[in-house]
Amino acid sequence: MAPAQTAKADTRTRIIDAARELFHANGFQATTMAEILAKSGVNSGSLYYFFKSKDELLLAVLDSYVDLMWPLVMEPAFGATDDPIERIFTVLDGYRQLLAANSCAIGCPIGNLALELVDARPEIREKISLNFSNWCEAIRRCLGEAADRLPPDLDQARLSRFVLTVMEGGIMQARGHRRIEPYEEAVAQLRDYFNLLLESRAGDRARRSGSRN
Numbered sequence: 001m002a003p004a005q006t007a008k009a010d011t012r013t014r015i016i017d018a019a020r021e022l023f024h025a026n027g028f029q030a031t032t033m034a035e036i037l038a039k040s041g042v043n044s045g046s047l048y049y050f051f052k053s054k055d056e057l058l059l060a061v062l063d064s065y066v067d068l069m070w071p072l073v074m075e076p077a078f079g080a081t082d083d084p085i086e087r088i089f090t091v092l093d094g095y096r097q098l099l100a101a102n103s104c105a106i107g108c109p110i111g112n113l114a115l116e117l118v119d120a121r122p123e124i125r126e127k128i129s130l131n132f133s134n135w136c137e138a139i140r141r142c143l144g145e146a147a148d149r150l151p152p153d154l155d156q157a158r159l160s161r162f163v164l165t166v167m168e169g170g171i172m173q174a175r176g177h178r179r180i181e182p183y184e185e186a187v188a189q190l191r192d193y194f195n196l197l198l199e200s201r202a203g204d205r206a207r208r209s210g211s212r213n
Contacts, residue, residue, distance in 0.1 A: 012050045012060075014040045020061045024109040027116055028058060055121060058113075062127035065110060066134060074138045084145035085194060088163060091139070092187050095167055096180065104178050107171040110135075136160040150197050151204075166190045 018040035022031040033054060037047055051057040077090035095108065106112075110131045117124055140160040143150065170186035 011042055011046050015042060015047055015050060015057070016060050016064050019057050020064060020109070023058070023061060024112065025106060028054075028113060029116065055124065058124060059127060062110075062113075062124070062131065065131050066127070069131065069134055070138070073135070084142040085149070085198070087142050088139055088194075089187070089191065092163075092167055092190075095171060096183055096187070099171065099174050099183055100180055104174045104180060104183075107175050108168060111168045111171060132164060136164050139163050149201055151201050154197065163190065 015036065019031070019036050022035055022039060026035075033044075033047065036057070037044060040047070047057075051060065073091065073094065077087050077094060080090050081087055099107070110128060114128050114132075117128070136157070137160070140156050143154070143156040143159060147154075147156070166186050166189075170183035173182035173186070174180055176182075
């Protein structure tokens, strides 16, 4: 890439990074373009060269979340353990750490935007939906890898969405109460459910083995 192209790409990235951080901390509506300019350190001409409107910048931010979901959220969890079930709970623990680090004041960035922008343009809602779908697909991948330990009739897609619901609901309650316990309790209940699924499959295997002996 030529130096001029590199400089343009760097400027665009700085704008997106600044907007992503501000949208997460303050919300989309409350964040002004002036704040994005100040945080990114670029002038208004540069910002409007890349993004004609705040909505257009939001679309780029949502695209960046699609790109960052794997390296920032999933890859650390997947690298921490070879057990696909434990990978799911390592992902969930990452959100717990985020909550604890900011005293339960800031939640999931995509969840925040989904709640704030329910009446947004269709293309914005579609990108929010894509982020949720990609998250669920990563969890479904873990369930697929653990399929031999889970009931054979388990609907992995539905369970992956349920895991997302536990995460988002737990975060919302933790933020509302400004304490971590509601999130921890939600995840603990999910853990109990997974234990029941694992025990059910193990019991089926034991019964089949006993009937053959």
